[in-house]
Amino acid sequence: DAGVIQSPRHEVTEMGQEVTLRCKPISGHNSLFWYRQTMMRGLELLIYFNNNVPIDDSGMPEDRFSAKMPNASFSTLKIQPSEPRDSAVYFCASSPTLSNQPQHFGDGTRLSIL
Amino acid sequence: GENVEQHPSTLSVQEGDSAVIKCTYSDSASNYFPWYKQELGKGPQLIIDIRSNVGEKKDQRIAVTLNKTAKHFSLHITETQPEDSAVYFCAASGGNTPLVFGKGTRLSVIA
Numbered sequence: 001d002a003g004v005i006q007s008p009r010h011e012v013t014e015m016g017q018e019v020t021l022r023c024k025p026i027s028g029h030n031s032l033f034w035y036r037q038t039m040m041r042g043l044e045l046l047i048y049f050n051n052n053v054p055i056d057d058s059g060m061p062e063d064r065f066s067a068k069m070p071n072a073s074f075s076t077l078k079i080q081p082s083e084p085r086d087s088a089v090y091f092c093a094s095s096p097t098l099s100n101q102p103q104h105f106g107d108g109t110r111l112s113i114l
Numbered sequence: 115g116e117n118v119e120q121h122p123s124t125l126s127v128q129e130g131d132s133a134v135i136k137c138t139y140s141d142s143a144s145n146y147f148p149w150y151k152q153e154l155g156k157g158p159q160l161i162i163d164i165r166s167n168v169g170e171k172k173d174q175r176i177a178v179t180l181n182k183t184a185k186h187f188s189l190h191i192t193e194t195q196p197e198d199s200a201v202y203f204c205a206a207s208g209g210n211t212p213l214v215f216g217k218g219t220r221l222s223v224i225a
Contacts, residue, residue, distance in 0.1 A: 004157075031212070033212060042215075042217045042218060043158075043203065043215050043217075043218070045212070045215075048212055091157050091158075093157075095212075098210060098211075098212055099146070099207045099208065099209065099210055099211055099212055099213070100145065100146040100207055100208070101146070102148050102160045102163060103148075103160075103212075103213055104160070105150075105157030105158050105159070106157050107155070107156050107157045108156075108157050
């Protein structure tokens with residue numbers, strides 16, 4: 001079975017550029033989560049969706065960050081404009097339900113902003 | 115909201131010894147407790163989970179215990195091997211809220 005698929009795996013870009021990270025959740029999963037992982041802050045929950053609807057975006061650090069889920073099989077996390085402090089590994093995870101079920105993680109996008 | 119504390123942050127053990135990682139949670143409504151293993155360059159992967167109606171669960175060399183009264187749960191790895199070296203995360207969830215993760219434990223198994 002295909003797991004959560006994220007693209008690209010690595011992204012290097014200059015500050016000020018727009019960055020778009022992509023995620024394909026596991027088919028049949030109704031909830032999708034975006035995380036950011038850094039050495040300093042650990043694993044941070046940025047935003048999550050249930051049935052394609054954003055439920056809580058209180059973890060999004062700034063207005064430069066936005067996320068969409070246009071359909072059940074695709075989500076994007078966009079940073080515009082990007083800054084060096086946005087450098088991190090970004091993970092997408094999906095789950096059958098919002099709670100009380102395991103989340104299944106993709107292998108992440110390693111983002112470097114120069 | 116839920117708060118999950120995880121200890122220790124780093125743990126070194128000799129190959130063949132046991133490793134124990136402990137977590138506490140704050141929300142008594144939490145009833146689902148998974149553990150994840152994250153290897154270098156990969157996303158966290160579920161290794162075992164436990165629900166609040168069970169006190170202990172075992173899967174080969176891995177076991178998890180839950181004490182709902184004290185609001186703590188632990189991961190036990192026996193007969194550790196070098197391939198057990200990774201970062202381990204505990205998490206808790208209950209009601210209609212998603213998983214809240216601990217800050218992770220970096221386990222090093224020394225051959």
